[in-house]
Amino acid sequence: MATASLSRKERERLRHKEEILAVALKLFSEKGFHNVSMQEIAEESEFAVGTLYKFFEGKESLFAALMGSCAGRISDILMPILEEEVDERKRISNYIKAHEQIIADHVPTIRLYLSENLSSALTVRPDVEPETDAVREIIHQKLSDIFKSGMRKGIFKDAGPWMATLSLSAMLESFVFAVIKSPGQISVEDGLSRVEEIFFKGSLRHSSA
Amino acid sequence: MATASLSRKERERLRHKEEILAVALKLFSEKGFHNVSMQEIAEESEFAVGTLYKFFEGKESLFAALMGSCAGRISDILMPILEEEVDERKRISNYIKAHEQIIADHVPTIRLYLSENLSSALTVRPDVEPETDAVREIIHQKLSDIFKSGMRKGIFKDAGPWMATLSLSAMLESFVFAVIKSPGQISVEDGLSRVEEIFFKGSLRHSSA
DNA sequence: ACATATTGTGAATTATTATTCATAATATGA
DNA sequence: TCATATTATGAATAATAATTCACAATATGT
Incomplete structure (x- = not known):
């Protein structure tokens, strides 16, 4: 068995697991955690409810896995940069x-990441944080470090690295949010360059005063 | 009956209703809509479950009333300004x-307003929007108008009023969010003036490039 | 082809919770 | 005080949905 790649059986099982995750992602992102039942996921993915429990300990756990992979995918894009x-x-x-x-x-992916993340950040939930929150933290930490060294070099004003991180993240997430809400309405490239403009140079024309 | 003020009985009833709302606010804001039961609200407010249904049609309706009043209170502060x-x-x-x-x-109030609002903005919910969403819309509209006329007068750069509104709201909400999450950790006055600094003048030291 | 192991099934079980409603408590007015 | 109306109660009901598990289908190796 122990080949570098997995046995056919194992791969098949993996595929099944991923099919379930894909369906779950679709449903959760559309309707939110509490408004999706295991039944629904089972039907949509063409497995039986019982099967879902062969792959995941329960609903929470399935959701956690999903959040983990979402966070991971986003992190894979952002961190290298x-x-x-x-x-x-x-x-x-x-x-x-x-x-x-x-x-x-x-x-x-982002729909789920943003919606469930923003709300559960405040609401006390005894669950689903570990992986996801960690990713968020790491990215923010990285951003903060960049601002800190940028401030030392005199590239950025000293507005506090934390505040800069918070502001930039807020603007970006909000923008992404808006784009997802009304797809097609907004030019993404355009919007992002405006975010950059405001974040770097501010909204005032004469920064004199 | 029809005095300007209400009869003793009516006032009493009002007080009861408000007690229930106060408890509900506390619970919902701490644990989120789905993690609070009518039982719980009843116990905490020292009424019977049945009594809650004399005041509100159901859980959704109670929640909607709450969101409405939250939105109202926030609007009352922000709009005049x-x-x-x-x-x-x-x-x-x-x-x-x-x-x-x-x-x-x-x-x-804000805890609830922000958490439930941000998440439900994406997730499809066949309910609780009217009042709340309206308030948000109105404030954004107002902000947008201010930016528009400010841009005409040459006070603001022409980054698009919508984008300016989005960015400012995002920064403010995120900041409020952060403060609520870790109370005492952050100087509010300080933070807000940094938000203002970044939003107006940007984060770059030499805005030349 | 057969025995064995693995994987999938979905009806039944269990838990939770919103909602109802017959009844009790209380207030009001004669 | 008594009849009536109003308001509060909370055990019982009804729905919904997570989870289990005895069994069926399928694959694997001999």
Whole structure:
């Protein structure tokens, strides 16, 4: 058995698991965690309810797995960009632009990531944080580091790295949010370059006062 | 009966209703809509379940009433500021500063407003929008108008009023969010003035490039 | 072809919770 | 005080949905 790749059987099982996850992603992202039943996931994925429990311990666990993979996929796009060997301003600029790809590739992914994440950040939930929250944290940490060193070099104003991170994330997430809500209405490239403009140079015309 | 003020009985009933709403606000804001049962609200408010149904048609309706009043209270603070007869920049500046009061006065209110609002914006919910969403819309519209006229006058860069509104709201909401999550950790006044700084003048030191 | 192991099934079980309603408590007015 | 109306109660009901498990289908190796 122990080949580098898995046995046919194992691969098949994997595929099944992923089919279930795909359906679950679709449903959860459309209707929210509490408004999707295991029945529904089972029907849509053409498995029996019992089968779902062969793959996941329960609904929570299935959801957690989903969030984990969403967070992972987003992180895979964003992290490399934050680690490129270019100057701080360029890294932030690339980071902003990368959101175009994120939007294009993974609408349901972000939909789920954003919606369930934003709300559960406040609401106390004894579950589903570990993986997901960690990714968010790591990205924010990375951003914060970039701002910190950028501030030392005099590229950025010293508005506090944390505040800069918070502001940029907020603007980006909100924008992504808006695009997903009304797809097609907004030019993504355009919007992102405006986010960049405002974030870097501000909204005032004469920054004198 | 028809006095300007209500009869003792009616006032009493009102008080009861408000007690229930207060408890519901506390619970919903802590645990989220789906994780609070009518039983729980009943126990905490020292009424019987049945009594809740004398005041509200059901759980959804109770929640909707709550969201309505939250939105109303927030709107009551924010709208007058957006309508003051001062120049556009000042109005936005005051708007930002007003969030200090919002945070100070109504923590559970905003907690609920933000958490349930952000998540349900994406998730399809066949319910609870009317009042709440309307308030959000109105405030955004007002902000957008201010930016538009400010842009005409050359006070703001022409980054599109919608984009400016989106960015500012995002930064403010995110900040409020963060403060609520870790109370005491952050100086609100300080944070808001940094939001203002970044939003107006940007994060770059030399806006030349 | 057969025995064995693995994987899938879905009706039945169990839990939870929103909602109802017959009844009790209380207030009101004669 | 008594009859009536109003308001509150909470055990019982009804729905919904997560989870289990005895069994069926299928695959694997001999």
